[in-house]
Amino acid sequence: MVEGVTMSVLASKDQDHRPAAADHIPWPQKSPTSCPISAVKARLRTAGLRPTRQRMALGWLLFAKGDRHVSAEMLYEEALRAREPLSLATVYNTLRQFSEAGLLRQVSVSGPKTFFDTNVSEHHHFYNEDDETVTDIPGSMIQVAGLPDAPEGMVISSVEVIVRLRSADGEAVETKRVVGHHA
Numbered sequence: 001m002v003e004g005v006t007m008s009v010l011a012s013k014d015q016d017h018r019p020a021a022a023d024h025i026p027w028p029q030k031s032p033t034s035c036p037i038s039a040v041k042a043r044l045r046t047a048g049l050r051p052t053r054q055r056m057a058l059g060w061l062l063f064a065k066g067d068r069h070v071s072a073e074m075l076y077e078e079a080l081r082a083r084e085p086l087s088l089a090t091v092y093n094t095l096r097q098f099s100e101a102g103l104l105r106q107v108s109v110s111g112p113k114t115f116f117d118t119n120v121s122e123h124h125h126f127y128n129e130d131d132e133t134v135t136d137i138p139g140s141m142i143q144v145a146g147l148p149d150a151p152e153g154m155v156i157s158s159v160e161v162i163v164r165l166r167s168a169d170g171e172a173v174e175t176k177r178v179v180g181h182h183a
């Protein structure tokens with residue numbers, strides 16, 4: 001398995017107490033004083049979704065704990081444990097609405113298996129085939145070279161790399177998916 005990436009920080013004699021530079025604030029920017037429930041409500045409203053009870057319940061499970069990659073089944077199980085009486089169909093529908101509103105990004109790893117990513121910024125993924133988990137690879141760590149020209153009338157919408165992992169007695173296989181749509 002791959003160890004977590006350690007950020008190296010250049011030490012500087014910091015005699016004056018200036019606030020951290022803006023680029024040190026992780027994305028998405030979160031106000032430390034905001035209540036998580038009102039933050040979820042605000043996120044839904046900003047995306048043009050009415051904060052219904054079901055959306056709030058699932059939005060809370062998705063967005064109140066930092067960045068996550070969850071399948072519909074995982075979220076359904078979490079909702080059951082949180083005593084939210086939602087059907088699996090409702091979970092699927094809500095995940096689709098959140099994705100269409102730009103709150104989630106879909107990550108398809110193998111066959112019909114889809115994960116929903118609360119981090120919608122550009123980045124890539126490890127997929128662990130042994131335990132079927134998805135983890136982030138920061139976008140800056142992979143550079144994709146030699147992309148083909150998009151077909152006539154099309155532009156490349158995004159490039160997404162899924163690096164598949166299994167335990168070390170096998171070898172990791174890398175697959176690339178290029179997703180394009182009309183400009």
Ligand SMILES: [Zn+2]
Pocket residue numbers: 069117119123124125135136
């Ligand atoms: Zn991700």
